[in-house]
Amino acid sequence: METLKTCEFASAPINEALTPADKIRLLKEMLRIRRFEQAALRAYQGGKMGGFLHLYIGQESVAAGACSLMGPNDHVITAYRDHGHALAVGMNMNECMAELFGKATGCSKGKGGSMHFFAPDKNYWGGHGIVGGQTPLGLGLAYGLKYKGLTGSAMCFMGDGAVNQGCFYESMNMASLWNLPVIYIIENNGYSMGTSLARSSVFKSCLAERAEGFGIEWDTLNGEDVYEVRAKIQVAVDRAHQESRPTVLEIATYRYYGHSVADAKHKVYRSEEEIETYKAQHDPINLWKARLLEERVLNEEQYEAIDDAAKKEASDSVIFAEESPIPSVESITEDVYFEVDRQTAAGRTGRHFFND
């Protein structure tokens, strides 16, 4: 398997090509994710939303690094822990926060909620609640790209628990058999809900190695370093673009909060110390900030300004969400059928809904 040594990540061509502005943008994207989610958490605790809220905090470098590699035909799809990817592909906080509040101005008009963010115009295909269920969809995006003759890729993110859903293996086999440019990115944060990796999976050296049995290239990487994330994912993107071959990547990362906001036990199934160690020594934002300070691309003042902007964007988005209208009752039956919404001939023929 192709690998790059740690020292080389910063000097990988894809990272060498970064301008100072690019590097700062990466910082900004990570901060936007963190500040957005912190604001969302407060709003959740204030009773402003329902359902689940799965925070991505701690894992920001993965989505920010990966999505920074996207060209016009590179697509992203993920699971329910989807705010980070959504913001990283360029969604604005307003539509995302409004979605959490269940408002008509939300990205899914209040229909999807936290687990179901979408922005097809930004090549972002969600946000999927069923563990592993997005893996065949990622395959389909890659198939669609190839069918259309486009040079692109489909990055399909998933958790370390999701690897135990069977459709992932079916998808790997098909991706390899048909030479489809899908990149499965396992964000291994060590836990699926309250179950540690060791209690859910058996593997050789890592989960990604399971790809070996399907003739698929795979690699592991440390998610705390944006350079490493970008360098190694770019290898997969190049493989997708140039050879139309799949890749499976496993990224070591960590979530600071519980599985969801409702996870009261997250300091029982893992130690406080474990969490604090990660925050202190492996925080991707701190590490990237330190890098940029070291590279003299950034100074403290600039950092504060960027962070303040992210915080302001987040708090503004809360106001936007608060002030946005609740969707109308009629909207419950909108967006069910395309043909009905557009009132095409097909949509006007026969009965589609069955109340009364």
Place this chain on the structure above:
Amino acid sequence: METLKTCEFASAPINEALTPADKIRLLKEMLRIRRFEQAALRAYQGGKMGGFLHLYIGQESVAAGACSLMGPNDHVITAYRDHGHALAVGMNMNECMAELFGKATGCSKGKGGSMHFFAPDKNYWGGHGIVGGQTPLGLGLAYGLKYKGLTGSAMCFMGDGAVNQGCFYESMNMASLWNLPVIYIIENNGYSMGTSLARSSVFKSCLAERAEGFGIEWDTLNGEDVYEVRAKIQVAVDRAHQESRPTVLEIATYRYYGHSVADAKHKVYRSEEEIETYKAQHDPINLWKARLLEERVLNEEQYEAIDDAAKKEASDSVIFAEESPIPSVESITEDVYFEVDRQTAAGRTGRHFFND
């Protein structure tokens, strides 16, 4: 991975322990399968049955060899190509043929048909029509054995096409994680219906190697030689009994007929020559017969007698099936609910069936 060299198969302890009578019994079991299926084929062509008929002919050494290793707590489950395993665990031809004829005397009272033979009293759990669907059931048998504190194994047979059903991977992970004594035996006959292995799967050296990613021991073997089948499966049985660990085995074998009797194209997707070569050089019955002749355990006369007995048993079973009664119309709603069949209090409470 533990392997045995070819020359050692005959002298593996499990084979050394075979008496001449045992060896002849193995021949007899294989011949019983072949003659049973040939009779079934004729009856099918004569319009005596409906649905599918998937013949096992060519693969007899696998079921006969494997099932000859079964002790009191070793269990077997397989897919829809299930006649061979059924006879090999000791089912009689009458109940099997009657099942094909849809008669009340069939092993499943005419309810299951060719794909759904069962004999739980002989540790035989079917006969399953949905490709791959039996793999979690095999896991469950192994789990049940372990739960009950029994030293046993669950041999779960499957095809080379079935490896692309996701639940197989989920099952492998659980088997490995929970140390369950299941043995997945892939009968690789080179085709899933009209699709060759190369058109359905990508793998490294073989399909069984996919087990590597789940920390499971695996091996491949040549199914044409009964000694090899027994020697290598015994390794897995020992592992199950002694370590309560799973194994994945892949057995090279071949089916002489089409996927099912309805498969008109089976000489299109594979060459006549391929079929004839296998029959001429790799037929497991011929090879075993030759061995036994060579070992002077058998002579031609005895062979004929055994074969004649198998043929007679088969033709008698056709008569038995012909003469057996069709199940009653009332029986359609029997065997749906245990409680209703037994007319327990639960079975007599509330409405269970909804015609009229």
Place this chain on the structure above:
Amino acid sequence: MAEITYREALRHAMAEEIERDENVVLLGEEVAEYDGAYKVTEGLWKRFGDKRVADTPISEAAFIGMGVGASMLGLRPVMELMFWSFSSVAWDQIVNNAGFVRYMSGGLINCPIVIRGPANGGTNVGATHSHTPENWLANVPGIKVVCPATPYDAKGLLKAAIRDNDPVMFMENTLLYGEKGEVPEEEYIIPLGVADVKREGTDVSIIAHGRAVLTALKAAELLQAEHDISAEVLDLRSIRPLDEEAILRTVRKTHRVVLVEENKPFCGVDAQIASIIAEKCFDDLDAPILRLSAIDAPAIYSPELERRQLPRPTDVVEKVLSICR
């Protein structure tokens, strides 16, 4: 007009749509090189090549999900399930992804997929291979369900389904593949959501879908010939969208109704039809609404008994007589 089989009608529909729209692609097990397990796609791979017609591994969850993903990008995949029974291993992809992705995205994403294949009992392949999930799928808002009974309908409805921008579950029947019927040379489309009066009558309405329509028609002939009862036969054709008006119209005309389907009774499609009629035709009915479904057990293998398990024309006649005498 030429007489062709139901199978050919389906094949022609697919061929025409492949030619018409470059985004149409056929995928499934054995659909290409093998010409289809039931020969529905015979010749299409030869004619249109690997890109437009391709064989998949036995991985329904992955390939159905793949089709859904591709449809989100604008392809129009026509996916064959060798049997609709095998939808059981792709259920999540069908219901949650095909069915809900438009809704969950607030209408940003469409899923113009067709999933097709046979959904029927009666061929002695046992309980695992004889599912008729039209009721389960029509329960799901976001999904459309079609069950054609004749070659003419099969072709016109399949073309409509392929052009439809919503996910359409298209349920065929292996026992109908060889049935012949008149199909015009000229292109035509049958909109989803339009039922068809397959036989006019005045004394009783028999409402059916899929192969049960043929059973109903045979019953109607027997009723006419032997009992002088004039039965109207309404073929639903499409389950969702549903032509409710046609249902109400025929019931209000005849005042008596028997519902026939090959599914199991509990919560079958006809439970829904009955509940609609019971509510909306309360004052129009001169007799209770009767239902005839498969005998309520898993599909039995035994050929003789499976014939008995599914509704027969004589069973329909009996039901009708019980409310027309």
Place this chain on the structure above:
Amino acid sequence: MAEITYREALRHAMAEEIERDENVVLLGEEVAEYDGAYKVTEGLWKRFGDKRVADTPISEAAFIGMGVGASMLGLRPVMELMFWSFSSVAWDQIVNNAGFVRYMSGGLINCPIVIRGPANGGTNVGATHSHTPENWLANVPGIKVVCPATPYDAKGLLKAAIRDNDPVMFMENTLLYGEKGEVPEEEYIIPLGVADVKREGTDVSIIAHGRAVLTALKAAELLQAEHDISAEVLDLRSIRPLDEEAILRTVRKTHRVVLVEENKPFCGVDAQIASIIAEKCFDDLDAPILRLSAIDAPAIYSPELERRQLPRPTDVVEKVLSICR
């Protein structure tokens, strides 16, 4: 009698059955060390240990199938689905293996499994997490389906389900877990197939199951207080087997009926109930059978709207008034 929650009632039922029968084992995601995602199994792992209560990976197809296989050997697995919605990835194992193995084996094999977990909307978790598949599963002969509405019923029915020798699909509701009710100390069992008149009345029957029973009871109070209408509320409790006699009895008593459920309308359980009543109470009805179901769309996330999507007491009142005036 002590008041305990629905959650505790379920937990007590499982604890008692674990103690009573060494073959009972609880399996599922997070049921053991984490005490259950909804804390239904809280404390059971500590109390009974690894053998009797175990956490599975996120592999529903494998672990449900494993439970089926183990039940064939005589174990009585009680499998938790964290949400019944996740049955979509184990559908084949549930329907074909749990549902049909007894039939396909001609009665040689039993499958005494219980699959349990919450099946409900109303908690703003979106369309993928809000399935109510009682109608799909009750469609399958071979499967039993239970939907308790109160702590008392939850305990008695779960104990009956665990002792039952057929596969029982046990559907709970996250919105009910915290509801309290009286539950006796002494052991009791509620047989499957017995409905319960939760409130006597004379003017109209409201038939419901699951959480809709509470909605119906609130509606009945409003009807009494504000409209002087005496509504009888029948709780089906068990969907299959079904207490058809109780249904017919209440309809024949009140001559008017409104059916309420939280499922989507098309082919919901109440379609079946309506079709039974329409056939068997044809001469008893003084008004059309009305149904009230969830608004016919995938479960919406927006909390305010999801409250609106599910039947509310006032919606029931409105339905009742439309046939009682």
